[in-house]
Amino acid sequence: MTAAVQAAATARADRLRRFAALMRKEGMQILRDPSSLLIAVVLPVLLLFLFGYALSLDADHTKVGVAVESSSPAARDLAASFQASRYFDARIGTDRRQFAEDLVTNRIKGIIVIPETFTAAAAQPGGAPQIQILVDGTDPNTANFVLAYAQGVLGSWQAMEAAGSGGGGLPAIDVQQRVWFNQELVSRNVLVPGAIAIVMTMIGTLLTALVVAREWERGTMEAMMATPVTALELLAGKILPYFLLGLASLTLCVVVTVFLFGVPFRGSVFALYLVSSAFLCPALGLGLVISAATKNQFLASQLALVAGFLPSFLLSGFLFEINSMPVVIQWITVIIPARYYIPALQSVFLAGDIWPLYLRSIAVLLFEGAVLFTLAARLSRKRLV
Known part of the structure; x- marks a missing residue:
């Protein structure tokens, strides 16, 4: 029994060492890769400036x-x-x-x-x-x-x-208007939080697809998978650094949104990061699926834009009302992760914590993430046969 316990402890220590080595490798790769920092730092700020200043749905003047x-x-x-x-x-x-x-x-x-x-x-x-x-x-x-x-x-x-004129007849109706949440009816207060979802999609899907596809091209992925590293350890070692990078980029986006654009923040930080963490699961999972299916950086980038950015931009309710779309398109939007993330983000910023909405969105996002991670693991396993 003592030998069995010692063997189990040794196996756990080996797994931790392998996982720590994978994390260290991915962290060094992120710091040494200019494209990763460009997508995670420069691109979010650029997109927020475009949506905050260049794009407006207000029809003033x-x-x-x-x-x-x-x-x-x-x-x-x-x-x-x-x-x-x-x-x-x-x-x-x-x-x-x-x-x-x-x-x-x-x-x-x-x-x-x-x-x-x-x-x-x-x-x-x-x-x-x-x-x-x-x-x-x-x-x-x-x-x-x-x-x-x-x-x-x-x-x-x-x-x-x-x-x-003091005209007779029925008295004039005095309409008292009240606007909830976005009292000034400023479109920027709605567009900029929605743009954060687009930024998170780009970071999670595009960055993961590019980086992992690059390793497939160079053959380092096959080399790592030929080691004692399990598929779960490999996926976790790949995902966790980019997950943390996505949360760091989210922090940058929130600071710019609140202090530069003046968008109110009425919810809790806990709710913001909880919903955002759930959203990163399908975003990162989609990037892994694309990279494992293509193993080519150029093709992976194109598929990431088509499968990640465009649906999030066009079919999530960010700019176009889903109920005004054809019924077939409305059914397609059900599988778009940003459809559940954008309303939650806008509620965190403008309305406060609405937990029934958050919990429903988190459940759907985690389910989609689990499906995509499972598919990515199967595709990666097939490539070694």
Whole structure:
């Protein structure tokens, strides 16, 4: 019994030494490889700057032309309302033809026409004055914004006119608006936390796929797998350094997000790192699967972009609402890890700790990670036969 216990202890010590050696090797490789540091440090900051400053879903100060074809005080007052709105950068004219060329050449996004009949309709009891809104349909999102905001300005103007004239009939409805979580309705507060998921996908999938595929190309992977190192030890030794690197990159992203972009952080640090750790499991697992299946750096990088970056960017709900996608595409999004990570990230930053959401996301992410790690182990084992 003593000999058996001693043999078991010796085996455990050997496993620890092998694992420590693998970890040391991967750590040295990360520090010596400029591409690893570039992807883990420079790329996250660059992407956050792009999403924080270059990309915005806010439609403030949209350039439009306001053609005041009626000379009445009411028409001029309505035109002044469009000029005062923070949603428009309005130029005033007296004829819609003044702005036609600007709309065609995309110098303005719409033309708001206050017609000559506006005054007569406004003067009639119960009259419904109308305006015409011309928009450029080549940019549907901006066109919808212009239509909606123009109708909002008109509605506000009508309410003020009714209140100022002391008109009879039903009293005006006073709408009290409240926005939860993102009170200023700033798109940056939503985009930048979502961009962290894109960054983590790139680090977990692209970096792992490139580095491990490089070892397959050079033959060092086969050499390591020919040693007494088990498949589990090899996978753990490969994954853990990049897992820690991903968490370090997450820390950098959070510091930039909160202190540079001013995004509020209302959740707990524990919830942030717990959900992020769960997300790294399928991200790293996908990188291992790609590298084991291709054993080529160029092909691995292309597959990492197609299988990791593009689905996370397009099919996760980051920019496009999933419910507005075709039903078939909605079913495909079920397997996209970023679909579960992005809402959790946005909740951590803007809403606080919502544990039912977090636990559901963590369960799905861990399950996907387990499937991908199992597939990676099987692919790696096949390569040695």
